[in-house]
Every structure is written in structure tokens, then in C-alpha cells.
Amino acid sequence: MKHVSCRKSVYIYLWYVGNTVTYRQLGNLFGVSVSTAWSTVKTVATFLISIGRDYVSWPRGVAALDIINTFERKHKIPGIIGAIDCTHIPIKKPQNHGEDYFNRKQRYSIVLQAVVDANKNFIEVTCGEPGSLHDYRVLRRSKLYRMAQSRYEEIFPNSTFIIGDSAYPSTNWIVSPYKNYGNLTDSQKKFNEKHSSARIVDENAFGLLKTRFRRLLKFTEQTNLAAITNIVVSVCILHNICIIKDDLFENAESNIQNNDEQQADEEHELDHGNNRRERLFNYLLRIFQVT
Known part of the structure; x- marks a missing residue:
């Protein structure tokens, strides 16, 4: 060579x-x-x-406090340490268990799960799960879920939490929007709007990532899933480096959006976690006098 x-x-x-x-x-x-x-x-x-740990890592101490304060300053919601979502990376049909990678859009893909801070930095990424898996199933299989279950106080100090769309349950460390079956109150609808305005940072981060690194739109030559996964993770690290260096490419998120359709709901565990969402809802109700 x-x-x-x-x-x-x-x-x-x-x-x-x-x-x-x-x-x-x-x-x-x-x-x-x-x-x-x-x-x-x-x-x-x-x-x-x-060198990824220097650029993509779960925030602690002052770094965590800065993220929480930035989310609150921008969206008037206290306690958010990140927003979670998934996006699909198109691949060629794998030689083994190819059907597992056939997603709801009738394409083969692997899933990139990311938690994003208020400035579009990735603070946690998981990549490589088959495209057929529901977003919550991807989370359940991830290191983040295991850490949240075994080291909750360390990962989410002072009752902080992450926000996600309706694909996720509402637990003691995830706050998702109210599902709308046509029976939401005006206050609940306004809560969902505020929740969405904060959560969109994840979609913007994916849009920026896929516009800057267009390879993520097309992995159709190789079937080496480990190598493809490494490349995807590496560009997530490079994405953060670009933001640190103020190479923001601001128009990117308007060009490519993370338009993954929501999957059918699964039965979720930890329903008692709805209490976290109710506490946040009641707090915003008092602060903004939503009626």
C-alpha cells in the first residue's frame, strides 16, 4: 500500500x-x-x-450547569441537560441479517441516536443499531440507558432531564410531549409547543451534520457495518470540533432536515415518570400563567 x-x-x-x-x-x-x-x-x-472523549462527552459540573442555563435562557424551561432524537443513515443491504436493517421507509439503514445541547453540540452518540428498531428500543439498548438506570444521580444531578419526542416515554429522566388524541387542554397544547421549540435543536443539529458531511446521505459501497459506524461517529466528533472553532455553517439546517416519520407507539415502561412531566407542566403553568 x-x-x-x-x-x-x-x-x-x-x-x-x-x-x-x-x-x-x-x-x-x-x-x-x-x-x-x-x-x-x-x-x-x-x-x-x-480523541473523541475530548469533544463528545456527557457534561458534568460547570459544563452541565452552562447547558442547563442556556436552555432555560433560550426556552424558559428549567432543568434540561439535552435533547434526544434518532436519525437514519442509509446503507447497502448487509450480507447478514439484512432484513433487520430494512426501515419503515423501505430502505436499509443504521440508526444514529444523539443527545444534543442547546448549541447543537453532541454530548452523547450511539450508532449502529438496525434501522428497523423503534427509537425507544435503540435507547433501551444504549449505554446512555444503562448509565441512567445505574448512575441516575450522577448523570442527572439535581433532577435534571433530557427531552425527546413522542417516540419516548415520559420517565424520571426523559420528558416527552403529551400525546394528542384530540383531548388535550389548551394548556397542554401550549406545553407541547414550548417543548417542541426546545427539542428542535436536535433536528437542527442533524440537519447541520448531514449538510456538512454529505456522506451520511449515502453509504452504498461498503457493507462493513463496523467501519461505517466508525465513520459516522467520527463526523459527529468533527461536527463538535467545527462548532468549537466557530465554523457554524448556519444555513445548513434549513437545507436538510431530520424528517424521519414517527413510528408506531410501543408500550413503554416507567409510566410513573409522567410525574416529572406533570411537575414541569405545573411549573410552566405558574410561570407563564398558561390557561
């Missing part, structure tokens, strides 16, 4: 994740073989993941 300098390796990786070229086209553009182009992209992705 031809030796590729570090600088050229970064260029090859950036061109690959920023476009939808084939590896043959990528190799021709940079004067390397197809196998070298593929190996270079994997190597850079692996390096980014190795």
Missing part, C-alpha cells in the same frame, strides 16, 4: 465525508488506489474516535 502523508490523509478523509464520491473516484482524485483510499478513511476515522 502506498504511503500517504498525514496531511494528505486528512484531505482524503475530509473529501470523502463531505461528498458522495465512490472510492474509485476518491482514489483517482488523490492519486492513490481504491484500497489505499478506503484504508486512509478508516485510519483517520479511528484517530478521531481515539
Whole structure:
């Protein structure tokens, strides 16, 4: 395999994740073989993941307080530490258990789950679950869920919580909107509107991610799911680096939105967690005198 300098390796990786070229086209553009182009992209992705904890990590202490305060300043809702959602990454049908990756839009995909702060930074990402899985099932299988169950006070200090759409249950650490079966009060509808205005930061983050890194729109050459997952995670890390460097690409989220349709409801556990949503609802009711 031809030796590729570090600088050229970064260029090859950036061109690959920023476009939808084939590896043959990528190799021709940079004067390397197809196998070298593929190996270079994997190597850079692996390096980014190795430094990922410096850029994508669950906030604690002052960092957590800053996120909570920013959400409250922007949306007047106290206690939010992040917004959770999922998006689908199109892939070629895997050789093994391909049917598991066939999603509700009749395409093959893996799922990217992310928790986002008020400034569109990813603070937790989970990637690689089959596209057929419901968003809540993806959460149940994730490290985040296990941490929330075993280390609740550490992950959600001072009764903080994350917000998610109606695909998620309302628990002691997730607040979802009221499901509208035509019987919501005006106050509950206004609560849902405020909830949505804060939650949209996740959709904006996915829109920004997919516009900047257009590779996420098309993984149709490779069937190596581990390598694809690593590339997706690596661009999430690079997304945060771009935000830190004030490379915001502000128009991105208007170009590509996370338009995944909501899946059919599943029966959820922890229904007692509705108390958290009720407490938040009652707080906002008092503050804004919603009637």
C-alpha cells in the first residue's frame, strides 16, 4: 500500500465525508488506489474516535450547569441537560441479517441516536443499531440507558432531564410531549409547543451534520457495518470540533432536515415518570400563567 502523508490523509478523509464520491473516484482524485483510499478513511476515522472523549462527552459540573442555563435562557424551561432524537443513515443491504436493517421507509439503514445541547453540540452518540428498531428500543439498548438506570444521580444531578419526542416515554429522566388524541387542554397544547421549540435543536443539529458531511446521505459501497459506524461517529466528533472553532455553517439546517416519520407507539415502561412531566407542566403553568 502506498504511503500517504498525514496531511494528505486528512484531505482524503475530509473529501470523502463531505461528498458522495465512490472510492474509485476518491482514489483517482488523490492519486492513490481504491484500497489505499478506503484504508486512509478508516485510519483517520479511528484517530478521531481515539480523541473523541475530548469533544463528545456527557457534561458534568460547570459544563452541565452552562447547558442547563442556556436552555432555560433560550426556552424558559428549567432543568434540561439535552435533547434526544434518532436519525437514519442509509446503507447497502448487509450480507447478514439484512432484513433487520430494512426501515419503515423501505430502505436499509443504521440508526444514529444523539443527545444534543442547546448549541447543537453532541454530548452523547450511539450508532449502529438496525434501522428497523423503534427509537425507544435503540435507547433501551444504549449505554446512555444503562448509565441512567445505574448512575441516575450522577448523570442527572439535581433532577435534571433530557427531552425527546413522542417516540419516548415520559420517565424520571426523559420528558416527552403529551400525546394528542384530540383531548388535550389548551394548556397542554401550549406545553407541547414550548417543548417542541426546545427539542428542535436536535433536528437542527442533524440537519447541520448531514449538510456538512454529505456522506451520511449515502453509504452504498461498503457493507462493513463496523467501519461505517466508525465513520459516522467520527463526523459527529468533527461536527463538535467545527462548532468549537466557530465554523457554524448556519444555513445548513434549513437545507436538510431530520424528517424521519414517527413510528408506531410501543408500550413503554416507567409510566410513573409522567410525574416529572406533570411537575414541569405545573411549573410552566405558574410561570407563564398558561390557561
